[in-house]
Amino acid sequence: MKRQYLILLGVALAIIATGCRKYVEIEQPNQRTLKYTTDYRYTMNNNSVLEGTFSYPILSGDDTEITDPTRQNTLGDILGNVYTWAAKYTSETQGDADWEKLYKTIYTCNEVIAGVRSSLGGTTAEKEKIYAEALVHRAYAYLILVNMYGKQYTDATATIDPAVPLLTTPNLYTSLKRASVSEVYTQIVKDLSESVSRLPALxxxxxxxxxxxxxxxxxxxxxxxxxxxxxxxxxxxALTLQNTLLDLKTFAAAPGTVPVRLKDPEIMLSKLSGVTYTAISVSNDLLTAMGVNDLRYRIFTNTRSAFGGGFSAAFTGRANSRYLLNGEFSIVNGPSVPEMMLTKAECLARAGNTAGALTLVNDLRKKRFTDANYVALTANSADEALKIVVDEKRKELFGTGLRWFDQKRLNLDQSFAVSKTRVFKETSYTLSPNSNRYLYPIGDKYILLNPELAQNPR
Structure with a gap:
């Protein structure tokens, strides 16, 4: 029991540190347990816990390319390991920031799910809404975890491929044996399906x-x-309820007026990278594919001079600068209108609907170019349309980390299954399609404390 408690000790302490709850049996003087519906609402308003999500995949994906020696030297050991798809990312004493952040979210949600409907003082509708919000946040955290630490979902092996511990109660002494990929996905779908009837449309x-x-x-x-x-x-x-796109022509002359996330009409659920890496270089092939007339290139990437004197490392080329524009310094990677448009377009292309897929892509691109520079894309086949959709998604979502998850799942398509190569500190690293290095390693620190946490194959 002690070893099982230790893996989540950091989560429990973090909850205590934020004043959410003292994990005790009775109320203590000057301390407040989760008792009233308002307590659970305050807990679900804690964006510092619930809005944060992954950060490492920003470095793993092929939309990022850090070639300058000075930048490579500033990454340090953990981030350098992430960037080179190493066998291990952390030592026995180092924590995995993404793992801990996501399980902290899950622990908080489990507390709310377990208690809010029997809380005092609120209406049934209020309790059900809070309950549903926790289900959605938990589902999102597990969707990220299963795709970082588990194998890509396939019908043939999902029931036997290990994923991550599936914790659905706030009990700190539950088993931490890794659930299967299938079990985690089943829980995700269950949570989301259960939440819908309890939530407002927007x-x-x-x-x-x-x-x-x-x-x-x-x-x-x-x-x-x-x-x-x-x-x-x-x-x-999703698009029936929310479908507004930012028209980048509006911001071309004044990039700093790009709306903050709370006012961004494209964001369907705000989720922020756990760490904002300063000036992450965009890969040269992606910059070339975008071209200088693409307003995403002109507005959301910039050269070294744009990042100010506080950032000392030199680099060539261009880096992601979107998070600098409105003063928030936040990388947003939750679901969005553009992502849903491109998801729908991909599904149409795979179904053979070339025209429908290209209509969605072009509707998006009209908002990403000036009228003088916009050229509608065409395709002669559904396969061509699918490639256009995938390429467009890489351009639209670069710098968010979402490309890494697309790379991983697209390895199951022969036309997208290609090797990736990087040179880091004069050593070349290659990531083969469907390589075990697409699975993030589980931190040795956690395995030492909890031996049932079997390591991923490397």
Missing amino acids: PDYNVRPAKVSAYAILARTYLNMRDFNKASVYADS
Whole structure:
């Protein structure tokens, strides 16, 4: 029991540190347990816990390319290991920031799910809404975890491939044996499906889950499961409720006026990278594919001079600068209108609907070019359309870390299964299609404390 407690000790201490709850049997003087519905609402308003999500995949994906020696030297050991798809990322004494962040979210949600409906003082509707919000946040955390630490979902092996511990109660002494990929996906779908009837169509603020965000996460979930029919249906459901795009022509002359996330009409659920890496270089092949007329290139990437004197490392080329524009310094990677449009487009292309897929892509691109520079894309086949969709998604979502998950799942398509190579500190590293290095290693620190946490093959 002691060893099982230790892996989540950091989570429990973090909850205590934020004042959410003292994990005791009775109320203590000057301390407040979760008792009233308002206590659970305050807990679900804790964006510092619930809005944060992954960060390492930003370095893993092929939309990032760090070639300058000075930049490589500033990464340090853990981030250097992430960037080179190493066998291990952390030592026996180092923590995995993404693992801990996501399980902290899950622990908080489990506390709310277990207690809010029997809390005092609130209406049934209020309790059910809070309960549903926790289900959505938990589902999103597990969707990220299963795709970072588990194998890519395939019908043939999902029931036997190990994923991550599936914790659905706040009990710190539960088993930490890794559930299968299939079991985790089943829980994700269950949580999201259960949440929908209890949520409003759209949220008061996009940091809170609503029907639109549950539908969007279901679309992403089924896309990863290669159930393209259901992914298409849920992308449609999300877009029916929310479909406004930012017109980048509006911001070309004044990039700093790009809206903050709470006012961004594209965001269906705000999720932020756990760490904002300063000036992450965009890969040269992606910059070339975008071209200088693409407003995403002109507005959201910049050269070294844009990052100010506080950033000392020199680099050539261009780096992601979107998070600098409005002063928030946040990398947003939750589900969005562009992602759902491209998810729907991919599903249409895979179904042979070339025209439908290209219509969605071009509707998006019209908002990403000036009128003088916009050229509609065409395709002669569904396969060509699919490639256009995948390429467009890489351009649209670069710097968020989402490309890494697409790389991993697209390895199951022969036309996208290609090796990736990087040179880091004069050593070349290659990532082969379907390599075990697409699975993030589980930290040795956690395995030492909890031997049932078997390591991923390397």
